Amino acid sequence: MSANLNLFTYLLRLADDNMVLSQRLGELVSWMPELEEDIAIANLSLDHLGQATSLYAYAGTIEAAGRNEDALALTRSEREFMNAVLVEQPNGNFADTIARQFLVDAYQVPLYQALSSSTDQTLGGIAQKAEKEARYHLEYSSTWLVRLGDGTDLSHDRAQSALDRMWPFAADLFATDDVEAAVAAAGMGVDPTTLRDSFDSTVARVVELATLRMPTDTYERTGGRTGMHTEHLGHLLAEMQSLHQAHLGATW
């Protein structure tokens, strides 16, 4: 694979994580337990959408085939999306949403921190801005995980089930192949396995504060980076892309 194709693929993987997560969070606006949380969830959705947009736009210039951010987000198929399977998981109840968000945040904070010193200046710039957002997101999701874990018996049980349910999908954040190896070797990208220690220590710290226990399931559901998704993604994309695809070529 050429260096450009590796970088292009890598950028798409990063962008797809954010796009799909933003879409899931966007579904929740007006459905939250309090008005304050409607505002917070919209904020998370917007931040991830902003990150996706910058990454897609840059990927489009690297590809140099005339595809802009809309083409990359709104015309690629389920098999072409390369997000980690964690982010496509349905919102479930509030605890599920928080557990999914927390696991993503615990991974994105060290990811963006490392990417901030990428040899690719454009990617480094995107990562610097995203790192600040990811830190705020981690603060938000950790606070809620602790509230739920420590709150009532019911919320404790729901938080534990949510964490257990999302856990096997978190492994996909760390899946790696030649693409990551190549961009990491070039100093442009990050080998995700190097983020695992930071992720594990964040999770352990917050799980303890939340009076929860670490998930014990060793099953790992990976495959998203090569388009082997769970069945949820196709439905998400069908909705997200419907209007754009019904009027291909139109300007909005």
Added chain:
Amino acid sequence: MTSRFEQLIAANEKIEPRDEMPDEYRKTMIRQIAQHAHSEVIGQQPEGNWITRAPSLRRKAILIAKVQDEAGHGLYLYSAAETLGISRDELNELLHSGKQKYSSIFNYPTLSWADIGAIGWLVDGAAITNQVMLTRTSYGPYSRAMIRICKEESFHQRQGYEIMMTLCDGTEEQKAMAQDALDRWWWPSIMMFGPPDADSTHTEQSMAWGIKLETNDQLRQKFIDMTVPQTEFLGLKIPDPDLSWNEERGHYDFGDIDWDEFWTVVKGNGPCNRERIAHKRKAWDDGAWVREAALAHAAKQHARQKEVA
């Protein structure tokens, strides 16, 4: 002898939470601010309906930010209502039980992307016409909330109009979508100013108290006069055969408004009244365990801090 309240009103000064005020003034103010807050909150639903399907990433971001702004407006307004001695929980309950209303405009469905443009342009536009007046209303906290909110509403209005312009410059299908949205939203939008002055029960007292500074009919006329040229610029047609410029009055004349439709929707039988309230109640009820968890955690934290101290 005149009361301090009457003196303040006569001097065009603001009434503040600690000032004495007639019970009826307080009640009217609570009703009006609450209705406005509920409208912002329920308004998240019709627009939120298109977040997941927005046709470009830029439009999606603008829409999410708009819906987020509306929730923020709801928050400021609930805080303004709280200064009058009513709690958020009580206000929520009054909304859920149907004892307090929200703007009827949100009981119409959003059926195409153009509806997002039409809502920004017409609904936020009508809201601004009303709210610019309210920045000068007599109750201090409400007037200040309105100043802050109005700035954001004018953004929304411009963004909505920009969606309409893009559609009208677009394909035949996009243009048809824009016209269809105008056809459906025009009459409900001009009903937003409320019943004609002759039938408006609160207008006279509200004007005497400086709560309202212009009547429903005056505001409606202002909105129509402003909107007709914008519509012509888009190349769209307002669905009113009687609409015409009246040289003598210096205003547009317009056709009869279907007030039966207005009252049907106000009374709860519009196209979406039941869904809107059911959605709001479901979100609230489904979230009960989360709110309880937050309270329980805060109480435990408090107890733990006491133990340490």
